[in-house]
Amino acid sequence: MFNADGSEAEMCGNALRCVARLLVDRGHVDAAEFKIETGRGDLTASVPGKQIRIELGRPILTAEQIPTTLVGNPPVDQSVLLGKQEFVVTCVSMGNPHCVIFSDELTDELVLGAGPGIEQMPSFPNRTNVEFVTVVDRSHLNVRVWERGSGETQACGTGACAAVVAGSLTGRCDRTADVTLPGGTLQVDWAADDNVFLTGPAVEVFRGDWPLAS
Numbered sequence: 001m002f003n004a005d006g007s008e009a010e011m012c013g014n015a016l017r018c019v020a021r022l023l024v025d026r027g028h029v030d031a032a033e034f035k036i037e038t039g040r041g042d043l044t045a046s047v048p049g050k051q052i053r054i055e056l057g058r059p060i061l062t063a064e065q066i067p068t069t070l071v072g073n074p075p076v077d078q079s080v081l082l083g084k085q086e087f088v089v090t091c092v093s094m095g096n097p098h099c100v101i102f103s104d105e106l107t108d109e110l111v112l113g114a115g116p117g118i119e120q121m122p123s124f125p126n127r128t129n130v131e132f133v134t135v136v137d138r139s140h141l142n143v144r145v146w147e148r149g150s151g152e153t154q155a156c157g158t159g160a161c162a163a164v165v166a167g168s169l170t171g172r173c174d175r176t177a178d179v180t181l182p183g184g185t186l187q188v189d190w191a192a193d194d195n196v197f198l199t200g201p202a203v204e205v206f207r208g209d210w211p212l213a214s
Contacts, residue, residue, distance in 0.1 A: 003149030011095030013157020060093035098162035115146025154183030
């Protein structure tokens with residue numbers, strides 16, 4: 001999966017759901033459950049109906065592997081400075097790096113103003129995705145995501161998972177929660193075996209031909 005700036009992402013949860021939907025709808029697989037090879041290994045996709053459930057593996061919680069230079073394994077509720085503004089962040093990786101910030105409001109000033117700067121902080125050697133999160137209750141989060149290499153997007157599957165993992169690590173939410181993003185609501189389950197599962201719909205919106213360059 002390639003970002004808007006041409007960089008290749010290590011992982012994309014929503015892309016996996018879309019690929020699973022297409023494989024089933026086009027008849028490339030005839031099983032309700034199958035494996036998709038990814039940079040994180042072979043991950044299980046389940047397509048029982050309109051909803052697609054994707055296994056995203058165990059979150060990476062070691063700072064060096066996220067990667068980040070912030071303290072802690074994982075870095076939980078760590079303070080960072082962007083100019084003169086202080087942010088409290090929790091960092092995890094879902095195969096790609098995430099920096100999660102809990103806030104009372106999800107404003108453009110916060111997401112569009114701080115997101116680009118946090119993405120590029122020296123604390124994140126490979127840059128980072130940035131999730132801004134409000135807690136509705138222990139089973140429901142609202143999230144806006146500044147994606148590394150793409151800017152704000154309508155939804156981010158790994159970002160939704162990172163938000164629930166960070167919320168659970170900091171005691172703000174349960175290990176299973178709905179995550180509402182501008183593009184819709186996803187369900188995240190950080191299971192007892194530590195694997196994270198992402199569930200949501202996917203529909204084909206158009207088809208086209210991409211001519212090869214001559």
